[in-house]
Amino acid sequence: MDHISPVLWQFLVKWLTNFAVIPPEASKVAPQMDALLLFMTLVSLVGLVLVILLVVTFSILYRRERHPVAVQIEGSTLLEATWTIIPLGLFLVMFVWGSVLYFRIYTPPPNAMQIYVVGKQWMWKAEHPGGQHEINSLHVPINQPVQLTLISQDVFHSFSMPAFRVKREAIPGRYTTVWFEATQEGTYHLFCSQYCGTAHSAMIGQIVVMSQDGYKKWLASSTSGVSLAQDGERLFASLSCNACHNGTPSARGPNLAGVYGSTLTLSDGQRVTVDDEYLRQAILNPSAHITQGYAPIMPTYQGQVSEEGLFSLVEYIKNLDSNYRIQQTTNTTTLAPVATATVPNAATKGMVKP
Amino acid sequence: MSTILSLPDQTTARIPKRNYLNNENGLLSWLLTGDHKRIAILYLISITFFFFIGGALAGLIRLELLTPQSDLMAADTYNKVFSMHGIIMVFLFLVPSVPATIGNFLIPIxxxxxxxxxxxxxxLSWYLYVIGGCLTLWAMITGGVDTGWTFTTPLSTHYLNTNVVTAGMAIFIAGFASIFTGLNFIVTIHRMRAPGMTWFKLPLFVWSHYAASILMVLGTPVLAIALVLVVLERTIGIGVFDPTKGGDPLLFQHLFWFYSHPAVYIMILPGMxxxxxxxxxxxxxxxxxxSAVAFSSVAIAVFGFxxxxxxxxxxxxxxxxxxxxxxxxxxxxxxSSIKIFNWAFTLYKGSITFETPMLYAFGFMGLFTIGGLTGVFLGASGTDIHLTETYFIVAHFHFVMVGGMLMAFLSGIHFWWPKMTGRMYPEKLSQLAAVVTFIGFNFTFFPQFLLGMLGMPRRYAAYPPEFxxxxxxxxxxxxxLGVGYLLPILYLLWSLKYGKIAGNNPWQATGLEWQIQSPPLTENFVEIPIVTQDAYDYEWLERQKEREVTQVG
Amino acid sequence: MDSPTAALHEGTHAEHPSYQRHHFVTMAQQKESASFGMWLFLLTEIMFFGGMFTAYLIYRNWYYAAFVAGSHTLSIVLGTTNTAVLITSSFTMAMGVWCAETRRRGGLIVSILLTLALGLVFLGIKSVEYHEKWVQHHVPGLRFDAMTFVHPHAEPGQAAEPPLSLDMAEHTEVYFSLYFAMTGMHALHMIIGMGLLIFMLIKAIRGAYDNGNIAFIENFGLYWHFVDIVWIFLFPLLYLISRHQ
Amino acid sequence: MSDHQNHHEEQHEENHIVSPKIYAVIAVALLLCTALTVAASYVEMGPWNAVVALAIAVFKATLVVLFFMHIKYSSKLMKLTVGAGLFTFLALVGMSMSDYISRAWGSF
Known part of the structure; x- marks a missing residue:
């Protein structure tokens, strides 16, 4: 191989060794996605080959030298109907198949493990229910459905996991969710795929899929000592939520124990299911989320709780199955608020003015 | 009514003494002209200018992406470069490309x-375009814009320190240029047809421009208001899209894409x-x-919304x-698939020759088929999750916009060049350019499909080394590809002076535009023709030729 | 018969009026093209305002209480007066078109003057309303304070508005954003229209429309009526939300 | 596309001049409707308040379009043009709302 320049040769070797068409299939949904992609690719190839064949064949058969006088043809309803109906049918198959996949990816199963993710310029902050925080990385166990609840603190971001074939935008002001079930241990790419400003391309990280045991070990080794629910409990006390939501019959606010997942009737007669997004909205925009039978006296906590704090509160309320904890909090005054957790989010609200 | 067909002997043909190019002289006669053909030429010059600026920026992008690190440019420079590339190419090149130049020139004829x-x-539309273009350049020179061409809120309204307002206003103004072009086309097609020119005798070029014009007139104002609201939000801080004030940033996306998806059809329909x-x-x-091709244009326009x-x-x-x-x-x-197959079957039992415009058209058919089919990957919601916001989408729309529209634009420019200038372009060289463009294009954008499948996000200045x-x-x-685009501008300029005289109808085509002198008179027709033949009536053309011969004989 | 020019093409080589442009075959064609073009332009205007109406619809559903409270800060007297003024100006404009059609120069001038005057009254009242908003700190972004909705003051002789909770009160800013964006765009259209009215007035006084070349007036009429229609929708949407509460 | 059917009408309507009497009647009707819409807003009708207000506004706008803007006397093409504008407007509003209305719906 003397006559090939070494640079080029290395390049070729590199290319041949690294060549891949699809990323590793590391989640349960990945083979399903790839099946549909394969189907679509095949249909496309058939279509493309058909078009090329037609054009090339006709160009050879009917070129001027061989076929000097054109035969005028008006058209053919039958043929036109054929190439209207067949593509339409194929596209409809893709539509149905695609939509099934879409609903599967964006409808988390009820037994999914919850991880919360905050996107901000330019990092991802993931919070595990046990209180483990990580930045620009996500550790998940294998063979366990994981639901991500995403929100952005500033602009649109997009949590992209190509190896899992899923991605979801984190948007400001509202929770979005996505789920996956990893099936292969390893380290995979995590990208922000929605353009989010200067360091957009640096907003990357890794997803580490671990064995169930490995994940447990990792959880134990990286705990911060305070679980999300505990942090939420502290916030609940320090924001004086328990003054009204104390579960007593005379309480001014509705009882929060077991509220998660239940169906509430609001003061305007609307019936809603309590989910993460509802809880978040009820904390920030309480007046539009008044449970029937209660006075609209709850103040808004907009700007007083960070997105992480909201996650903690949501996680705390989610896990409230009795009023025991709230009453304990009310009774003991020793649970002093920790300043760091309640820093008003003023700094992040200050925005660049033009 | 005299015959409107005349066939000069190609060897003795001369550029007609009086034509729209030399009717009046001096720069002012161009800048104040009302002649649609001159305005088309003005547009042609200006969009070519912007195309090469956009192209240069594209070159910078590709240079930066040679290596995984962001080493040629800092990340924010890169962001400015791709934003400007997108803004210039979409709003200042693709949207006006065929309609404002070829369409402007030909639709009245x-x-x-x-x-x-x-x-x-x-x-006025051309002036608005130029003002919009200059403002865009101004925004670029005085610090750039790094919103991407999509102006996503709240990034564009609150988190950037660049010239978002200037760029937004530039696009607002350029948008009105597009609205006025579309409005003019619709009125002309409805109200100015020659006697006997029924809707189903119109060339399909007119049909597709009609469809595109509907989109321009009804879609563009929604973009305009979205940009106005962005500018208001950025300058005084009203809260329509601002999540901290209770606005919904997705609403901006709705309004923006209400225009910007139909805009894709504004770009591609005239090419079709x-x-x-x-x-x-x-x-x-x-x-x-x-009629299937004609109605499919209108169907695209309606469904496009x-x-x-x-x-x-x-x-x-x-x-x-x-x-x-x-x-x-x-x-x-x-x-779109109806169109592709109808074009393919147009070749059936034809008498085909392979001049440059035809080569570009073949290129269009192949690349647009790929672009269109990969669009289905993104339209099916499930696969969209994996592929959107990656290089797959970049490849997809470049196949449609560059492989499709730019090929169509070059095809059209070559096809009507003899009509516009009265001179032929050099055939062999231009065939070479068409082939080079096709090869270069596939080399450039096909790997991007694979990159997208592998998950490489778009708009990344730096990327993992495996890509x-x-x-x-x-x-x-x-x-x-760059060579492929440089060639035409060189030989087309050359042909202005040295090209062979084209004569009225070098391609023996049937459209009305080929039955008048090239370059045409300022008033196009000596006498308004009475149309009796269908579009693409080659038998009529033969009969006319015979009559001509017997008359001369 | 497919093309509007066809019937008129043969034979009717009668005198072309001097104002017929060279590329039109007949005057009728020119006139129809002009009004068709104007209508297409009005379609773009519909879509231009359409974006804001969409936003309005969404946020009104989300923040209904804030929209009610915001709406109640507007003066119904001023709003109704302005509606009447604008409708009347539309009427005078229509009369102007009629005068022009029947070649009544005096009537045309009077109509234009009246339309202009009513337009000025409208903008005058609008600026009074804007000023009031400025004083009350209800201008979004520049000068906004939602506290008046949390602690409403009772006007003398009137019951106080029910107070809003803080979070809902803050969303009145969305209402006022839309209020200013929509009425501001509308007012901008009025201002442009009045510029054109002055232009027309001068030409009318010079007798430019006496020869029957009144396409400009007719098309301006369409524009002015369109501006009126926008206001016809803005008035109930912005001023009349749940006045009974 | 439609202008071939009613070419005759077009020629006929060429110079239709609407009489001032009609303008006056329409203007009065518009003013009355304005009064009506203000009055209606003070009546408690629940969700129907908005419907009534919009219905009156649509009626007023229709009057303006038909008479002040001469659409009643115009060719089918013009009527179609107005219809197209309305259609696209409704497409924008309606299709956007399809997202907002169903966001809170549960999943399967």
Whole structure:
């Protein structure tokens, strides 16, 4: 191989060794996605080959030298109907198949493990229910459905996991969710795929899929000592939520124990299911989320709780199955608020003015 | 009524003494002209200018992406470069490319009119375009914009320190240029047709421009108001899109894509019109299924308004509306496939020659088929999750916009160059350019499909090293593509002076524009023709030729 | 018969009026093209305002209480007066078109003057309303304070508005954003229209429309009526939300 | 596309001049409707308040379009043009709302 320049040769070797068409299939949904992609690719190839064949064949058969006088043809309803109906049918198959996949990816199963993710310029902050925080990385166990609840603190971001074939935008002001079930241990790419400003391309990280045991070990080794629910409990006390939501019959606010997942009737007669997004909205925009039978006296906590704090509160309320904890909090005054957790989010609200 | 067909002997042909180019002289006569053909030339010069600026920026992007690190430019420079590339190419090149140049030149002639309905508004449209273009350049020179061409809120309203307002206003103004062009076309096509020119005798070029004009007139103002609200939000801080004030940032996406998806059809439909003309002419055969092709243009225009949300499938829109929009997206793919097959069957039993416009048209058919079919990958909501916001989408729309529209534009420019200038371009060289463009294009953008499948996000200044190989391929292809685009401008300029005299109808095409002198008179027709023949009526053309011969004989 | 020019093409080589432009075959064609073009332009205007109406619809559903409270800060007297003024100006404009059609120069001038005057009254009242908003700190972004909705003051002789909770009160900013964006765009259209009215007035006084070349007046009429229609929708949407509460 | 059917009408309507009497009647009707819409807003009708207000506004706009803007006397093409504008407007509003209405719906 003397006559090939070494640079080029290395390049070729590199290319041949690294060549891949699809990323590793590391989640349960990945083979399903790839099946549909394969189907679509095949249909496309058939279509493309058909078009090329037609054009090339006709160009050879009917070129001027061989076929000097054109035969005028008006058209053919039958043929036109054929190439209207067949593509339409194929596209409809893709539509149905695609939509099934879409609903599967964006409808988390009820037994999914919850991880919360905050996107901000330019990092991802993931919070595990046990209180483990990580930045620009996500550790998940294998063979366990994981639901991500995403929100952005500033602009649109997009949590992209190509190896899992899923991605979801984190948007400001509202929770979005996505789920996956990893099936292969390893380290995979995590990208922000929605353009989010200067360091957009640096907003990357890794997803580490671990064995169930490995994940447990990792959880134990990286705990911060305070679980999300505990942090939420502290916030609940320090924001004086328990003054009204104390579960007593005379309480001014509705009882929060077991509220998660239940169906509430609001003061305007609307019936809603309590989910993460509802809880978040009820904390920030309480007046539009008044449970029937209660006075609209709850103040808004907009700007007083960070997105992480909201996650903690949501996680705390989610896990409230009795009023025991709230009453304990009310009774003991020793649970002093920790300043760091309640820093008003003023700094992040200050925005660049033009 | 004298015959409107005249066939000069090609060897003795001369540039007509009086034509629109030399009717009046001096710069002012151009800058104050009401003649649609002169305005088309003005547009042609200005969009070529912006195309090369956009192209240079594209070159910078590809250079930066040669290596995984952001080493040629800092990340924010890179962001400014790709934003400016997008803004210039979309708003200042693709949207006006075929309609404002070729369409402006030909639509009045094709319908048998002396000018567009509103010549002054046509000129105004060019001035608005130039003002918009200059403002864009101003925004670029004085610090740039790094919003991307999509102006996503709240990034554009609150988190950037660049010239968002200037760029927004520039696009607002350029948008009105597009509205006025579309408005002019619709009125002209409805009201200025020559006697006997019924709707179903119109060339398909006119049909596709009609469809595109509807989109321009009804879609662009929604972009305008979205940009106005962005500017107001940025300057005084009203709260329509601002989540901290209770606004919904997704609403901006809705309004933006309400225009910007139809804008894709604004860009591609006129190109499809060019392809219809070219394929018919060089296979000397009427377009297979004329009315299906005509109606598919209108169908694309109508359905085009109902699919915009497929740009937002992963942004947290309602799953149920995703169903609706995904279904409609599938429906809008059908008319395009009808067109492709009808063009292919136009070749059937034709008498085909392979001049440059035809080569570009073949390129268009192949690349647009790929671009269109990969669009279905993105329209099916499930696969959209994996592929959107990656290089797959970049490759997809470049196949449609560059592989499709730019090929169609070059095809059209070559096809009508003899009509516009009275001179032929050099055939062999231009065939070479067409082939080089095709090869370069595939080299540049095909690897990007693979990059997208592998998950490389778009708009990344730096990327994981494993993607480098494909990026190097892409950048290498881009340099070939660059040559492919430089060639035409060189030999077309050359041909202005040294090209062979074309004569009235070098292609023996049937359109009204080929029955008048080239370059045409300022008033197009000595006498308004009475149209009796169908579009693409080659038998009529033969009869006319025979009559001509017997008359002369 | 497919093309509007066809019937008129043969034979009717009668005198072309001097104002017929060269590329039109007949005057009728020119006139129809002009009004068709104007209508297409009005379609773009519909879509231009359409974006804001969409925003309005969404936020009104989300923040209904804030929209009610915001709406109640507007003066119904001023709003109704302005509606009447604008409708009347539309009427005078229509009369102006009629005068022009029947070649009544005096009537045309009077109509234009009246339309202009009514337009000025409208903008005058609008600026009074804007000023009031400025004083009350209800201008979004520049000068906004939601506290008046949390602690409403009772006007003398009137019951106080019910107070809003803080979070809802803050969303009145969305209402006022839309209020200013929509009425501001509308007012901008009025101002442009009045510029054109002055232009027309001068030409009318010079007798430019006496020859029957009144396409400009007719098309301006369409524009002015369109501006009126926008206000016809803005008035109930912005001023009349749940006045009974 | 429709202008071939009613070409005759077009020629006929060429110079239709609407009489001032009609303008006056329409103007009075518009003013009355304004009064009506203000009055209606003070009546408690629940969700129907908005419907009534919009219905009156649509009626007023229709009057303006038909008479002040001469659409009643115009060709089918013009009527179609107005219809197209309305259609696209409704497409924008309606299709956007399809997202907002169904966001809170549960999943399967």
């Amino acid at each position: 094709m319908v048998g009119a002396r000018d567009l309905a509103f010549p002054k508004i046509n000129l 019109g060019v392809i219809s003309e070219v394929i018919s002419t060089f296979s000397r055969k009427r377009v297979f299924g004329y 109902f699919v915009w949300e497929h740009h937002m499938f992963i942004m947290g829109v309602s799953n149920y509306s995703t169903l609706i929009f995904s279904l409609l997206t599938m429906l809008v793919a059908v008319p 480098q190989v494909l990026n190097v391929f892409s950048s290498a292809g881009a340099s070939i």
